[in-house]
Amino acid sequence: MAIGDRELRGRRQENAVLDGVIDAARAGRAGVLVLRGEAGVGKSALLDAFVARGKRCQVARAAGVESEMELAYAGLQQLCQPFLGRLDHLPPPQRDALGTAFGLVNGSAPDRFLVGLAVLNLLSDAADQQHPVVCVVDDAQWLDRVSAQVLAFVARRLEAESVVLVFSVRDGEEHELTGLPELEIRGLDGDDARALLDSVLPGLADQRVRDRIVAETRGNPLALLELPLAWTTAELTDGFTSGGLAGRIEEGFARRLEPLPADTRLLLLTAAAEPLGDATLLWRAAEQLGLGADPAAAAIESGLISFGQHVRFRHPLVRSAAYRMASPQDRQAVHRALAEVTDPAVDPDRRAWHRAQATARPDEDVAAELENSAHRAAGCGGLVAAAAFLERSAALTPEPAQRARRALAAAGVMRSSGALRSALTLLGSAASGPPDPLRAAEIERLRGEIAFDQGHAGDAARHLLDAAKQLEPLDPGQSRETYLEALSAAMWSTGSEAPAILMETANAVPAATGSERPVDLLLDALALRFTRGYPAAAPVLAKALAHALQTEIGADEVSSWLWLAGNRAGGTIALEVWDFGAALELALRQDRLARESGALVQLQFALNFRANLLCLTGELSVVAGLLEEDRRIAAASGNPRVAYGNLMLEAFRGNEATATHLIDTTIRQATARDQGRMTAFATYGRAVLHNGLGRYDVALEAARQVFEQDVVGYGVLVVSELAEAASRTGDTKLVEAALAWLTERTSALPTDWGLGIESRVRALLTSDEAAYRESLDRLNRTSLRVEIARAHLLYGEWLRREGRRVDAREQLRAAHDLLIEMGLGGFAERARHELLATGETVRKRSPETANDLTAQEAQIAGLAQDGLTNPEIAAQLFISHRTVEWHLRKAYSKLGITSRRQLRGALARSPA
Structure with a gap:
């Protein structure tokens, strides 16, 4: 097999792997592969050969270019160009997101994962088994970051599509493709390496010299x-330790460039500085530089570059050699020429970048143009590009105050893009500007937000509190937003100073303004809760929650830290006022908005928040599906799992080993990250687990820790665990404390949930049968099936101890049946033992899975049962409609049905 005029040697095994990927695509299974190896090892040649063998495939190619890494979506647009005629086939939100990202339409900044879903469906729609879509990306380590993230997302979501994605990446370079299937490309073995060397050194007779060269190059084809x-035989045998092999190859290319005429080197430099390979643009720039056609002849003769419709270098190392060996003056001249010939209407951002590279001293005109480019980049979701533009804009700004303003803006965008260290560095530049109280306060606020991102909740609260105080006389609205952020951070903090910073923040909040903004109502409610106690705060808490439920949130607000703080506050308040329905509504809203905006990190939190709430309704199979989605999103996006819902799921199931591991791990990590609220949450999980297992002393110690900390929103959850464990260990004083705590709250805001738990605790303390019955009556008016089952269990246990075996069996059977149905293994076993003690024979049972449906199959089947179409399910779950079809077919087979109409009955027959 030949590539160009040279045989591709020694790659039979690699070619077989690549051919297998194509074969799988023709069978309807997507394929993803990353070729990894050092520079020059033959990755590009393998990709060329792979494409040449892809008969009847729809091929799209792209290549990362080091100088283009700052231009958002540049690589992705290059790859998707052949398929853009199919944009109208996409659902409108996806079509708009991709069109905005590529600058085809105007719109608000799309989330990169909504863009990713659009690309996934664009490729899926274009593919079929007869004509698979084959996407090849060379030098993927040099893709702009957002393109790389989108393609990594797509690669991790491909399942049942006839789509192939093959990347090449260079060893030692950072990239976004970690975790995808890899094929390491190594140098040629001895015989193939010597044969390749003989093709360029046919007269080399000395076997030892040949062996030394092969050994030093490690069989690297480009080096051979x-x-x-470029090097003499003696130099080649000296060894390649200086600068490494890639450095030696690049230096060799530089040696071959040095003898070329000055105008030819300048032409090659211009080509190196122009990342598109646009021949028309190159010749126009050459004309600007006063170069004629003659320099091209020597360039072509060198064999290092070819000119056609596109300009192509022999290898990326030729490009880097041409650029790095040039003088700064020549580089600036070339970028100036390229800026002149780049159309500002068609490609303003690339023109701005060339102008910036052509400028050695501060220049307000260039800085302003870069700032405009930053706004455009942010508008299409390219935060990394926007940050780079703003950083360079600040560096080129002559006026100090304006320079500080742009540095602060760059820091904010850097932080949003996840580049926290770079953001802090830019904050230092912003702080060095002339004194400006508002800018100083905004810098302090951003420091606090970054500290929270880094997991330092206590430090974050301190910075945010200081910023809020500074902002009070300057920008009252921003000040109150910052106070809410500070309170949220303080509520998450841990350690000996946590209560102090929480109270200091709450006491510092200015008096209520009468504003109806959700931010102001949430802030006033939480501040009152800490400063004046629950009874005084209860009406304001309820009002804040009502307004939060009525307020529409824009999808563009979902990724903001303030939105997250407000949403957490709203959910916390819903629990604090015993309004389970409101808490679930807020969780569903967070889920919906995160999906609509493509904000996957926020969606992961929403899924876990919903999962924790649904643990109380006993819908553990739904919980498992939500947590599986969290896992899939983490795998697709490369973000860590949120996963704290897994802890509660296993605790309620009574799986001691798994739950204990998750609890201990969460506490260890939360302590290290200064997140006391998560420590309290995990400790509450320990109380649930051990109450279910009947180890009341362990449950009591865990519940006491959380209860005594007065963690807002968790008291309603842990108080019943505390009372139950305390009553079983004979600690009457703690049961009394729990009842007093409950009475104070239910008097201020009576709800069926709160009154039901209060009656239960009173029954545990007083052995009043009427209180047991009232607890059941109240809780039966709610959707909290776990609490209902546990009320039956506690009532039945009391009746048995009273010697009323027949009455006890009625309650214990109801508890046991409910607990088994819901999958609460530990509590169900407790109920079984109590039934045995009444003399009733009870077979030990455990929940079964629904006909062996996987979590994803069950979730998709459930959504289909609810009436969602395949495209709607695909959009909700961030997968392609072909993958939905694939999973539904498997679910039908397992359920023994053939259509959607049969799903409701089939799923109803399946055990929970």
């Missing part, structure tokens, strides 16, 4: 082909 053209 190119180094003999």
Whole structure:
């Protein structure tokens, strides 16, 4: 097999792997592969050969270019160009997101994962088994970051599509493709390496010299082909330790460039600085530089570059050699020429970047143009590009105050893009500007937000509190937003100073303004809760919650830290006022908005928040589906799992080993990250687990820790665990404390949930049967099936101890049946033992899975049962409609049905 005029040697195994990927696509299974190896090892040649063998495939190619890494979506647009005629086939939100990202339409900044879903469906729609879509991306380590993230997302979501994604990445370079299937590309073995060397050094007779060169190059094909053209045999045998092999190859290319005429080197430099390979643009720039056609002849003769419709270098190392060996003056001249010939209407951002590279001293005109480019980049979701533009804009700004303003803006965008260290560095530049109280306060606020991102909740609260105080006389609205952020951070903090910073923040909040903004109502409610106690705060808490439920949130607000703080506050308040329905509504809203905006990190939190709430309704199979989605999103996006819902799921199931591991791990990590609220949450999980297992002393210690900390929103959850464990260990004083705590709250805001738990605790303390019955009556008016089952269990246990076996069996059977149905293994076993003690025979049972449906199959089947179409399910779950079809077919087979109409009955027959 030949590539160009040279045989591709020694790659039979690699070619077989690549051919297998194509074969799988023709069978309807997507394929993803990352070729990894050092520079020059033959990755590009393998990709060329792979494409040449892809008969009847729809091929799209792209290549990362080091100088283009700052231009958002540049690589992705290059790859998707052949398929853009199918944009109208996408659902409108996806079509708009991709069109905005590529600058085809105007719109608000799309989330990169909504763009990713659009690309996934664009490729899926274009593919079929007869004509698979084959996407090849060379030098993927040099893709702009957002393109790389989107393609990594797509690669991790491909399942049942006839789509192939093959990347090449260079060893030692950072990239976004970690975790995808890899094929390491190594140098040629001895015989193939010597044969390749003989093709360029046919007269080399000394076997020892040949062996030394092969050994030093490690069989690297580019080194074997190119180094003999630039280095003497003696130099080649000296070894390649200086600068490494890639450095030696690049230096070899530089040696071959040095003898070329000055105008030819300038032409090659211009081509190196122009990342598109646009021949028309290159010749126009050459004309600007006063270069004629003659320099091209020597360039072509060198074999290092070819000119056609596109300009192509022999290898990326030729491009880097041409650029790095040039003088700064020549580089600036070339970028100036490229800026002149780049159309500002068609490609303003690339023109701005060329102008910036052509400028050695501060220049307000260039800085302003870069700032405009930053706004455009942010508008299409390219936060990394926007940050780079703003950082360079600040560096080129002559006026100090304006420079500080742009540095602060760059820091904010850097932080949003996840580049926290770079953001802090830019904050230092912003702080060095002339004194400005508002800018100083905004810098402090951003420091606090970054500290929270880094997991330092206590430090974050301190910075945010200081910022809020500074902002009070300057920008009252921003000040109150910052106070809410500070309170949220303080509520998450841990350690000996946590209560102090929480109270200091709450006491510092200014008096209520009468504003109806959700931010102001949430802030006033939480501040009152800490400063004046629950009874005084209860009406304001309820009002804040009502307004939060009525307020529409824009999808563009979902990724903001303030929105997250407000949403957490709203959910916390819903629990604090015993309004389970409101808490679930807020969780569902967070889920919906995160999906609509494509904000996957926020969606992961929403899924876990919903999962924790649904643990109380006993819908553990739904909980498992939500947590499986969290896992899939983490795998697709490369973000860590949120996963704290897994802890509660296993605790309620009574799986001691798994739950204990998750609890201990969460506490260890939360302590290290200064997140006391998560420590309290995990400790509450320990109380649930051990109450279910009947180990009341362990449950009591865990519940006491959370109860005594007065963690807002968790008291309603842990108080019943505390009372139950305390009553079983004979600690009457703690049961009394729990009842007093409950009475104070239910008097201020009576709800069936709160009154039901209060009656239960009173029954545990007083052995009043009427209180047991009232607890059941109240809780039966709610959707809290776990609490209902546990009320039956506690009532039945009391009746048995009273010697009323027949009455006890009625309650214990109801508890046991409910607990088994819901899958609460530990509590169900407790009920079984109590039934045995009444003399009733009870077979030990455990929940079964629904006909062996996987969590994803069950979730998709459930959504289909609810009436969602395949495209709607695909959009909700961030997968393609073909993957939905694939999972539904498997679910039908397992359920023994053939259509959607049969799903409701089939799923109803399946055990929970």
